[in-house]
Amino acid sequence: MNAPLSVPVTSDVPALHFKQMCFEHRGHCLLAPTTLSLSGCQRTLVMGPNGAGKSLFMRLAHGLLPPTSGHIEWEGTKPPVQAMVFQHPVLLRRTALDNLTYTLAIQRVPYRQRKALALQALEKFGLSGLAKRSARVLSGGEQQRLTLARAWLLKPAVLFLDEPTSALDPAGIKAVEDAVNEFHQQGTRIIMSTHDLHQARRLADEVLFMYSGQVLEHTPAQHFFDTPTSVQAGAFMRGELVW
Numbered sequence: 001m002n003a004p005l006s007v008p009v010t011s012d013v014p015a016l017h018f019k020q021m022c023f024e025h026r027g028h029c030l031l032a033p034t035t036l037s038l039s040g041c042q043r044t045l046v047m048g049p050n051g052a053g054k055s056l057f058m059r060l061a062h063g064l065l066p067p068t069s070g071h072i073e074w075e076g077t078k079p080p081v082q083a084m085v086f087q088h089p090v091l092l093r094r095t096a097l098d099n100l101t102y103t104l105a106i107q108r109v110p111y112r113q114r115k116a117l118a119l120q121a122l123e124k125f126g127l128s129g130l131a132k133r134s135a136r137v138l139s140g141g142e143q144q145r146l147t148l149a150r151a152w153l154l155k156p157a158v159l160f161l162d163e164p165t166s167a168l169d170p171a172g173i174k175a176v177e178d179a180v181n182e183f184h185q186q187g188t189r190i191i192m193s194t195h196d197l198h199q200a201r202r203l204a205d206e207v208l209f210m211y212s213g214q215v216l217e218h219t220p221a222q223h224f225f226d227t228p229t230s231v232q233a234g235a236f237m238r239g240e241l242v243w
């Protein structure tokens with residue numbers, strides 16, 4: 001944990017297995033039984049229209065919510081280091097710098113090293129000038145970059161991002177996409193949801209397409225965009241998906 005930020009994390013990311021994972025609420029099946037595995041250091045884009053169940057899937061996968069039946073299992077003896085970035089940044093009512101040193105404190109990084117590491121991360125995400133600014137008054141794009149800087153400090157093997165750009169302008173979107181690619185180049189598996197087809201085309205190695213609480217496709221990106229097998233995915237890509 002105390003290694004310099006430039007040291008790449010391992011690309012040997014354990015597989016994540018979903019076995020008949022299901023989520024029900026008050027008798028309604030919100031996620032139909034799902035069996036699939038995510039492996040390797042890929043960028044998996046979870047796609048689908050609003051209400052498809054993308055956020056639900058992400059929360060289950062990250063372990064924020066237990067499935068009502070079925071299992072989620074990481075290969076190996078213990079789960080890898082994971083981080084999650086949400087659509088609406090969740091930050092402490094403190095300065096940008098303090099948000100990062102707090103994360104390092106929780107990670108038990110020695111006190112003397114925290115400020116330098118936090119400043120490096122702020123610089124990496126273009127936030128150097130905002131170190132002393134209260135995180136809550138930063139713009140949406142700045143806040144999202146701060147959550148990415150915080151995730152960077154954790155050196156996650158797996159990074160979940162749930163529609164991280166849907167409230168951002170084009171420059172903000174580009175900054176997040178660049179950061180996603182940088183995490184990926186460092187050996188982090190990316191699992192990111194989006195309803196933005198263009199974004200998925202830019203980033204995806206593989207696609208997990210959801211519709212109405214079901215994972216309808218899990219395929220390499222090129223295959224998905226060239227020849228989607230489900231009627232719903234085809235309609236989604238033509239902008240014709242009707243509820």
Ligand SMILES: Nc1ncnc2c1ncn2[C@@H]1O[C@H](COP(=O)(O)OP(=O)(O)O)[C@@H](O)[C@H]1O
Pocket residue numbers: 025030048049050051052053054055056057
């Ligand atoms: N914890 C929960 N309890 C009850 N209903 C939920 C819960 N999480 C999501 N839902 C419902 O599941 C459906 C899928 O929601 P969501 O995963 O947010 O879709 P998406 O992210 O694709 O827009 C919605 O109808 C939502 O209201």
Ligand SMILES: [Mg+2]
Pocket residue numbers: 054055056162163
């Ligand atoms: Mg969502």
